[in-house]
Amino acid sequence: DAGVIQSPRHEVTEMGQEVTLRCKPISGHNSLFWYRQTMMRGLELLIYFNNNVPIDDSGMPEDRFSAKMPNASFSTLKIQPSEPRDSAVYFCASSDGQGTDTQYFGPGTRLTVL
Amino acid sequence: AQSVSQHNHHVILSEAASLELGCNYSYGGTVNLFWYVQYPGQHLQLLLKYFSGDPLVKGIKGFEAEFIKSKFSFNLRKPSVQWSDTAEYFCAVNDQGGKLIFGQGTELSVKP
Numbered sequence: 001d002a003g004v005i006q007s008p009r010h011e012v013t014e015m016g017q018e019v020t021l022r023c024k025p026i027s028g029h030n031s032l033f034w035y036r037q038t039m040m041r042g043l044e045l046l047i048y049f050n051n052n053v054p055i056d057d058s059g060m061p062e063d064r065f066s067a068k069m070p071n072a073s074f075s076t077l078k079i080q081p082s083e084p085r086d087s088a089v090y091f092c093a094s095s096d097g098q099g100t101d102t103q104y105f106g107p108g109t110r111l112t113v114l
Numbered sequence: 115a116q117s118v119s120q121h122n123h124h125v126i127l128s129e130a131a132s133l134e135l136g137c138n139y140s141y142g143g144t145v146n147l148f149w150y151v152q153y154p155g156q157h158l159q160l161l162l163k164y165f166s167g168d169p170l171v172k173g174i175k176g177f178e179a180e181f182i183k184s185k186f187s188f189n190l191r192k193p194s195v196q197w198s199d200t201a202e203y204f205c206a207v208n209d210q211g212g213k214l215i216f217g218q219g220t221e222l223s224v225k226p
Contacts, residue, residue, distance in 0.1 A: 031212050043158075043204065043216050050212060091157060101146050101208040105158040 002026075004106035006092050012112045018080040021109045024073055025094030033103060034067055034077050035091040043091075049075065050097065082113045116140055116209045120217035127195050128225045135190040135220050137205030146208040147188040149179055152219075153201045161203070164188065175199070197226045 005024040013019055025032045033048040047057040049069045057067070064083070069075040079086055089110050093103040121136035139145065149161040162173025169181040179190045188205060205217040 033213075042218050045213065045216075048213060056213065093158075095212065097212060101212055101214055102148070102160065102163060103214055104160070105150075107157050 006106040021077040023092030029094035033093040118217040133192040139207040148206040
């Protein structure tokens with residue numbers, strides 16, 4: 001299995017631009033999670049989906065952030081407009097939802113907003 | 115809501131020293147417990163997990179963890195660390211609805 005796939009791996013953009021991060025979960029997994037990791041705040045859960053439906057988005061910092069999961073094999077996290085404080089590593093993780101809740105993480109997208 | 119506390123923010127050891135990283139969660143019931151490791155510049159990888167049965171769980175790379183229900187603890191241990199164990203270690207416990215609650219992480223630095 002290829003594991004969780006994220007793209008791009010690195011993104012450098014200027015303040016005010018739209019940023020879209022992409023994630024392909026492990027095939028057969030029905031839960032998907034978006035995390036943000038920074039030195040200051042550590043690992044934060046932004047949002048998670050179960051069977052393509054957003055279950056908890058309480059971690060989404062503000063309206064500039066949005067996430068979608070149009071099908072079981074693809075999710076996006078969008079930031080519009082981006083700000084320098086959004087600079088972080090964004091991880092996607094998936095789990096099979098079979099009660100063990102084991103999450104498998106993707107390689108992350110390192111976002112730098114200038 | 116469930117919470118996870120990792121006692122040490124940064125641990126510095128010499129090679130061959132023994133390691134124990136503390137992890138406590140806030141309330142009991144049926145829990146699934148995890149330790150993840152994040153090597154420098156990499157993503158989180160599952161080190162070991164506990165669901166039920168033997169409270170002493172063995173993971174990859176010689177790591178083990180012991181679940182002590184009465185203490186709400188799930189401490190990570192390794193008898194002899196190597197320089198390659200330098201990483202950040204995260205304890206996690208499941209919450210309702212399939213979420214994992216992560217601790218704040220412990221950075222381990224192993225001196226060669």
